[in-house]
Amino acid sequence: MSTLLFRYVPGNSFLHMLDPRVKITAMLVASISIFMSSTFREMAAILLVFYLLLLISSVSPRVVFGSLRPMLIFLALIFTLQLFLTGGDPLFSLMGLDATYQGLVKGSLLILRFILLLMFASLLTATTSPSMMTAGIERMLRPLPSRKFGISSFDLATMMFLSLHFVPLLYESFNHLRDSQISRGLDAKKNPARALYSLSVPMIRTAFSSAEDVAVAMESRCYQGHHRSSLHEPQLRKKDLLSLLFFAIVMLLVI
């Protein structure tokens, strides 16, 4: 199921309990150090840090690798391009193109970066519930002068939350549509182009009508777009700040 991608895994670990703002900032720190690292040794050290965090989070590694799987083709493509298109000492040649040693190194580093980034991101989503994430992002955006443009941080947070909300919803209705069309004689395997055509129009209609339904439901439950409070009020404690500081120092030492 598509919900396996970057899904939230409920739990009570130290990482689950941290303030979402701290985790989002830590994700930024991690991304910066991943992109600044330039050797395999540095990457191995970052991987080690990730492994320790994964142990603390008690999230199953399967969740993290589940998020990587759909990206494999993309990663393989990047690797192949780097391997053949970087100039240097030839290793072997295929169809007139030379794979080079420098290409191998460059390609491996590049895809390792992507993999590390995806792994950290999936750890972030696995330990932060969507509502906590939205609350965190909303608080972080609050100082921005977005109100001048007629958008409040609450609007932005709700938009984000709704887009997260619609992913499983649309996936479900896609399955419904496909099943009902297969039962009426659509052969999705034999003729994927035709299937795409006959599924896309009802899919768009469904998306609009369910958006309408959700809008009515939100309105009937007092949604007004401006100030909202939250069930989970994120609280920045000393523990949170210290953890962030510790993480940032570790990441700096690593690279």
Next chain:
Amino acid sequence: MIDIRDLCHTYPDGTPALDSVSLQIDEGEFVVIAGRNGSGKSSLIRHINALLLPSGGSVHVNGLCTSQKKHHPAIRKAVGIVFQDPDSQFIGMTVEEDIAFGPENMGLPSARIKELVESSMETMGICELRSHSPRALSGGQKQKLAIAGVLAMESQCIVLDEVTSMLDPLSRQEVLDAVRRIREQDTTVICVTHRLEEAVDADRLIIMDSGSVVADASPRDVFKKYDLERYGVEIPPVAALSKMLASAGFPDIGLALTKDELLEALCQ
């Protein structure tokens, strides 16, 4: 608490939905609205929650007129609505978060929201489902969650729009039991349904047909005085049986609404 006067509604495409409906509903009443599909029931209840606005006439909730936009938050807090299809109304990723959506919109402090979520889960008997995803629940559980979401807003009036129509008999009974618990807390309940057996213990039964109210009385009077088949609704089996017995030469039986009443009448 709800005062509807000469309410008319025409949809933008010109379809008339309501034709001069007048109704008063008092606090704490249990009102059932029935009628065939397209009789205007759903349009009527959407007016009570200010989701639809009158084309003519007026709707007042607690003295606030729905035509004025500034009153909408207060009106929607006072009247909560639960729709037929629960899937389209879930907003949270977990049961708890979904119930919290209404109180969050009202800007309540986090601790108060927790209390409200807790007490409405308890009333609906879904405490053990708190961290489940609403999508993973069964039909009956979904409707209970939808009702809990409205309960958490501490609405004075809860409108149930055919909430039992997609449920199997067992889940239906569970949802009805939960609704009974809500009524015991002096909440006004307005229930739209096709099954009149759900109306037997109502204070009032309102029958609608082509956008107008055709009957508005106690369920017993409605079953006795009106030819309900004309309006596309079926009287409950027990009442129908007692009517048949009465016309077949047992006039003493009268009109029984429940099995117990019928048994008692037969024994005599």
